[in-house]
Structures are given as C-alpha cells and as structure tokens.
Amino acid sequence: MSTRERRERSNESDRFLSQLFNTAEKADGRKNLGKEIALAAVGGYGRGELSPGSDLDILFLHSGKVSAENLKAFVNDVLYPLWDKKSVDHSVRTRSETRDAASSDLRVATGLLDIRLIAGNPDLVAAIQLDALDFWRKNAKENLANLHKSLQERHVRAGELAYLLEPDLKEARGGLRDIQALRAISLSAAIAVPLEKISWAEGTLNNVRESLHIASGRGKDRLLFQEQDKVAKLLNYPDADAMMSDVARAARTVDYLLNYTWHALEHKEKDGLGRILKRPRITTVAKNVSASNREIVIDPFTSLNDDPVCGLRAAATAAQLGLPLSLDTCTELSENLKSGQGKLPTPWPREARELLISLIGAGEAMVGIFESLDQEEIIFEWIPEWMSVRSLPQRNALHRHTVDRHMVETAVHAAKLTRKVQRPDLLLFAALFHDIGKGAQEDHSVRGVRLIEPIAQRIGFDAKEIEILKNLVLHHLLLSSTATRRDLDDPATIQSIVSLIPDVNTLELLHALSIADGEATGSAGWSDWKATLVNDLVQRVKRAMAGAEFAQQPEVSAEQMAQAEKGELRVTLEEHSSGYAVELSHLISLDCYLLSRAYLIFRG
C-alpha cells in the first residue's frame, strides 16, 4: 500500500492500453490513423495513481479528420478487450469538443488538468493540456467560485471525513476530492497553496483507500465499520482506532488548508468592508497583534521572549473578532515555540490565563482558531496534555466527534451558558477538559481528575478553584445518569447528589457542564426529554441544599406505639417560640408502623 504500488498499477494499465491501441492501429485499412488519434488518461489515472478498484478515466482525442464509422470501430477495438477486466469511463472528443465540455462541466475541466498521454499523437494531448490550463487560469474567478459551490454541496451530502463513523474517503469533507480541489486551486495561480502541508494527509488517505479496495474486493470508497479492522490490519496499524485516528488527522489537515485557502482567496487585497486595496491595510487590534486582509497576524519583529503571551493574545483576539489566524503567523509562532522561545512561566501569568479563558469562551469562532492551533501544533506547546486526545476516535453511535473536537464543541456550547453560573471561567475551563481522561482503560472521569490538576495548577488556578474543577470533571456524567436512572421522588436520590456536590455554585456549574456536554454530543446523547429530567433533578437538589430538609423519621415512643396498636388519631396543640405547633399524629398499625406528623406555625 504505497504511492509506488499505485504508480505501478497505473504503469501496467498504460502498457496494456498502448498494446491495445497499437493492435487496433495495425488493423486493415487504418493507415496513418495513429497520427489522427491519441489516447490520454485523465483525473487520478492521469496523475498516475490507481487503486485496485479505481475506474480507468480515459479520453480518445481525434483530429476530426477520421470518419465517424472508422473512429467508432477503432475505439471499440481498444475497449472491447477491457470490458470484462476493468471498469472504464471513456469519452471521444476533438480539441474543440473538449474545450466546450470543459467550459460547461467543472469535473471535466478539473480532470483535464491532469491529462497525460498514453498512446498515439502526442501533439493532440499537448494542445489539450495547454487549453485546459489556459481556460482554468483565464476564468479562475468564475471557475473557483463554481468549484467552491460544488464543494459545499458535496460536503453537505457526504459529511465530514474526520468525524463520521463510516466516512467516504473520497467525497467527504477533508477527503481525496478536496485534495484534488486544492491542487486545482493551486494550478489556477490565483493564490499560492502550500500543498506540501498536505502531502502526509494525501499519502495516508490514498493508502487507506487502496487497502479498502483490496480488503473489500470492490471499488467503493466508503469505509464501512465492518471493513475497518481488515483495512487497519493490511496497513499494519495496531487496531482500527489507530487507523481512524490517522484518517481523522489527515482529513482535518486537508480541511484546514482548504478553509484557509478559501478565506485567503475571498479576502485577498481587500479590507474589512470588502473594498479592494492597493496595499493591505493593517489595523492594530491588541498589543503586538494586528488585523490585515481580514486575518489576525502577530506584528513583525515581535519577540516572543519579550512578550511570551502574544501567541495567546493573537488567538484570543482572533476568536473574539471571528477572524482566522494567518497561516504565516501560525507557522512562525509554531517554529518559535518549538525552538524554545516564549516559554510561559509556571504558573502562567494572569494575563495568559485570562486570554485562554477568553479564547475558550469566544463561542463558534473558537473552533476554527483551535483547529489552527492544533494543525500547527501550537496548542501542545501550551498544553502538552492535549496530545493524548488529539484526533482520538470514539467509535460509538453516541458521539459524532473525536474526543478533542468534542471538548472544543462542549466549550462552544458552554460559552452560551456562562451567564447562568457564578464562575464562567471555571465552566469554560472544565468544558474544554472534561474528557481529557479518555483514551485509557480506566474510567475517564477518574483519570481526568488526575490529569486536570497539573494543568489547572500550571495555568494558575488556586487550590480552591482546582478543587471545584476536579469535582466537575469527576462528576460530569453524574446528573444525567442519575436523572435518567434513579427515582427523583426518592429523597435518597437527592441526598446522594447532595453528599457529592459541596454547594449550589458547584451544582450550577455541573448543570451547565452537563447541558453543554450533552448538546455537543448530539441528538443521540441529549434531547429535551433528558434536559427536562436533569433540570428537575437540579431543582430538587437545589431545594434540598437551600435547607428545605426532608422530614426525618421521628422516634416513636412507647406511648405512641400503644396508640398505634389501637389505631387512634391524636391532635395536640402546643406553644411554640413563634406561635403554636399543631401535631396531628395518625398511627396506623399494619405490618409496620407509620407515623405522620405535621407542624403548622401560626404567626400572630
């Protein structure tokens, strides 16, 4: 499973097709036909990459001087021997027909960018190659807009490769078609695309696809659950989780570069209002941080050693303003951090902690920024613990995201609930790290408590705050599991929560965290139904905490026992500090003794 094998497969097909072409050419009455016709490979085959189940995308080019009858016979002679061996996707066109097809069909246009001669007249193919590139570049604006639209439609249809349980390696967002799109954007010369950033991703996805074709014996690109173990084994992964983790990482890398590229294309040489500028306008938005071309950059010549917090400041500012971090800034920041510059002291200075919270609390816009920090490996310089959950798959029907993305999504949902709790910072921090303990056999909540302590200490929370954070991580599933599985009318249920949660503030934090966690999980894990139950539980616990205590089982005196034997009803009235207390004692003798007593305080 490697590029070399795919190349080998492509070469073999080339040899086979040339042979067929030559044989057909030598048939009676076809003198000089080889000068009028050429056979070319397009699309993935054109790039010399063939998986076992791939179609052979080929194009017969002709000069237009061959009679239709002869042409048909010739094409059939080449194709017939192939039919039971390979699935072939072919077209027969002249140069001008090809041009027309390219201008009306985006897929033809992008496929032609990879055209390659297999047999016949090379001049015909060379002309098409020029035409295709010329068309692609001259109409770049329109072509790229169409490409963007088709991509968006496909993403909606096929979903995200990084997060689906059974993704389509080719069609899904972050998949192989997106890589082709990036290559096409790069060829349009409208903008520079750093394709080297996705070379690992491309190799990985192609290898998985190739193994899938081998394992399933079919040309389908959807990585079904039942095939994943076999495919992982073929690729020498320890298990399917490890492979899916690599697939997710690859897809995220592709998606990141693609998103970045679209953004850069849209805002190239424009200011915030979309006006075209001759020179980019730079606006300072924070200390050492500016906005330029609708991107956040760290000002040139900023020394990380003098201002170690500026990376966090750039990220937080970008998230708060809803702008992306510039790719160059990210790359540079990553390199500088890795070379040991800008190390944050332990514990972090107050500004750094506040910036981190401001980043986490920025809502929807934070997802993109966090993705940049992940892709450029910046976040691991600040929080090394994040590495253990990077692209960690959760292969169950409940979750729709990898562990790291799930925690980021939880923080996004938590950001909407910050006004309902006393300490928004603790809620946001706990939301971003509540599942940090995943990825081991041990109960992830228990492991999470151990892991969050050193992170919280480093970031500069005090002992009291850390205690709350540990409680939140340890009990983040408590409310929803209790609400759905235990009797809320039973005082023991309420008491079990009261005994674990020290105060109302922590309870409110835990409630908000449960909601955020549930909403981020998706409809399989959270619904109005569950929210109602959890809310009911929280209200009951709150009442219990507020001192509305449940009646204690009263002592039954010997005298009362005797009354119970007789089944008497007794009403007593006694003076109380603030009025009178009326005691109604109704004792019923059954298998057991039951005593109910009511106190009424009359205030006068």
Place this chain on the structure above:
Amino acid sequence: MKLITAILKPFKLEDVKNALQGAGITGMTVSEASGFGRQGGHTEVYRGAEYTVDLVPKVRLEVLVDDKDADSVVDVIVKAASTGSIGDGKVWTTPVDQVIRVRTGERGVDAI
C-alpha cells in the same frame, strides 16, 4: 400476536428490562416519550415566573409477544415498574396481524 406498550418512569426502565430478560423476552423497542395522565404535570418556577410543565418525561417500551405469553409479560412489566406512587405509568396491549423479520423474511410467531 400482541404488541405490549408500556409507559414507564424513566428510572424504572432498567428494572423492567432486567425483569423482561429474566422472563425470556429478548427484544424490545425503547423510546423517549413525554406526556401526562392523572399525575397532570406540575408547576415550576423559572426566573421568577411560574409556569406549568404539562408534559412529564417518560419512557415508552414496546414488546411483541405471542398471544399466550401476553398476560404473563404484562404482569412482569407491571410488577417491575410499580413504585406505588402517582405517575407510575400504563401498560396496554394491542392485537397484531402480522410480524415479519426483515433479514430472513420469517413470518408470524417465528419472527418474534
């Protein structure tokens, strides 16, 4: 054949499931449901305003059984679901014309 439908308190689901498994029932459908009966919902105070929660969260459980098993299965459910307090739910049965197992095409009692 009969379709037994039960509306239960959510926390009782586990008990009922175990009891049914104990009684040899291997398949069931469970869904989240909301509703009210004689329990009638309750009032809640949210941000100072009082409002009535009409619909109480419940679990809806459905089991297909052979006619001869219907009564005993209903008993098992009722016994396991009971707490004796208001809002314990309801169980009812409906006659079923035909059952087909999609995978094998088996029909009738064989498909249960």
